[in-house]
Amino acid sequence: MYEKIKKQLFQLKSNKAFEALVVAVIIISALEIGAKTYELPAFANSLTYGLDLFITLFFLIEISIRFIAEDNKKAFFKDGWNVFDTLVVIMSLIPINDSELALLARLVRIFRVLRMISIIPELRTLINSLLKALPQMGYVVLLMFIIFYIYAAVGSYLFADINPFLWDNIATSMLTLFRVMTFEDWTDIQYETMEVYGWSWIYYMTFIFLTAFAFLNMVIGIVINVMDKESRKIELTEDGLGEGFVDKEPTISDLQQEIRELKQLIVAQQDVERK
Numbered sequence: 001m002y003e004k005i006k007k008q009l010f011q012l013k014s015n016k017a018f019e020a021l022v023v024a025v026i027i028i029s030a031l032e033i034g035a036k037t038y039e040l041p042a043f044a045n046s047l048t049y050g051l052d053l054f055i056t057l058f059f060l061i062e063i064s065i066r067f068i069a070e071d072n073k074k075a076f077f078k079d080g081w082n083v084f085d086t087l088v089v090i091m092s093l094i095p096i097n098d099s100e101l102a103l104l105a106r107l108v109r110i111f112r113v114l115r116m117i118s119i120i121p122e123l124r125t126l127i128n129s130l131l132k133a134l135p136q137m138g139y140v141v142l143l144m145f146i147i148f149y150i151y152a153a154v155g156s157y158l159f160a161d162i163n164p165f166l167w168d169n170i171a172t173s174m175l176t177l178f179r180v181m182t183f184e185d186w187t188d189i190q191y192e193t194m195e196v197y198g199w200s201w202i203y204y205m206t207f208i209f210l211t212a213f214a215f216l217n218m219v220i221g222i223v224i225n226v227m228d229k230e231s232r233k234i235e236l237t238e239d240g241l242g243e244g245f246v247d248k249e250p251t252i253s254d255l256q257q258e259i260r261e262l263k264q265l266i267v268a269q270q271d272v273e274r275k
Contacts (some may be wrong), residue, residue, distance in 0.1 A: 010069035022062055022119055029055045030113045036106075052109070059089045059112065083116035090111055125234065129227040136222045146217050148174055151207050157195050158200070178206060181211045 006256040013017055032051050040048070063085055070076040077083055092112065094105040117123045152173035166176045166189060180186040186204065193200040 002037065006069055006071075009065050013066055013069045019119060023116065025055060025058050026113065026116050026119065029109070033110055033113070055112070056089075056092045059115075063089045081124065085115055085118055088115060122235075125230050129223060129230045132187065132230070133223045133226040136226070137219055140215060140218050140222070144211060147207075147210050147215075148177055151203070152177055155203070158197065158203075162193055162196055163189075177207065177211075180207065183212070 019089075028051070028230050032048055032055065035044075035048055040095075066085075067073070077081055088108060088111050091108040092105075094108065117127055149170070149251070152170045155177065156167050156173040159173075165172075167173050176189065180189060186208075190201060190204045193203075
């Protein structure tokens with residue numbers, strides 16, 4: 001009996017219509033959270049309260065279906081997204097009208113929107129790629145910090161007398177350089193120093209090139225590379241080749257072996273045609 005129910009729940013969980021329904025409820029939940037930020041009449045508050053109860057109950061049923069349909073219950077909680085969904089659903093059971101926990105309950109309901117990531121595979125792949133790219137980006141961030149530190153020190157020595165508010169010390173100078181990197185009225189800062197040091201445009205141009213262009217492209221390249229590997233991993237896993245096959249790059253010996261095999265096939269084909 002249990003196996004029959006589990007099979008039916010698994011079919012329901014894998015059903016595209018059910019997945020679309022879950023996405024629709026998540027969107028409704030997001031709209032309901034946004035609506036509560038406005039001043040609403042009494043009947044609208046009652047409506048949003050009832051809608052919140054329905055959404056909470058729906059998510060509780062949905063996570064229960066996913067758990068029961070899972071063959072390996074321990075493996076269910078080894079998936080970080082399943083743990084996240086479960087925690088959000090459980091904490092959503094906190095009464096929103098409880099005066100002591102009302103703020104926590106509202107904050108938890110905001111995170112229900114993030115469940116969209118665990119439902120849509122493409123979003124999940126994107127987030128996983130970003131997380132896996134963090135170790136590789138560590139050295140890029142370290143190099144960027146070094147560039148920031150050097151330019152901040154130089155800027156503090158050169159421009160502190162021109163505008164102490166922006167260049168008084170190295171910490172303030174780094175904040176100013178961050179403003180320059182994000183192009184927030186950076187030309188005002190540049191023209192102010194150019195009135196004293198006409199060549200100071202070189203300082204800003206080189207800094208912007210190194211940070212906003214060079215380092216940004218490095219980060220984008222790392223993320224795209226990891227996303228490509230993740231996509232290949234998913235494709236190969238679906239084809240039954242396994243994840244270990246993804247990172248295996250062909251060596252020269254492998255290529256030479258494939259060439260020999262192709263030659264043997266060509267010779268064998270020619271022998272068959274002669275006969």
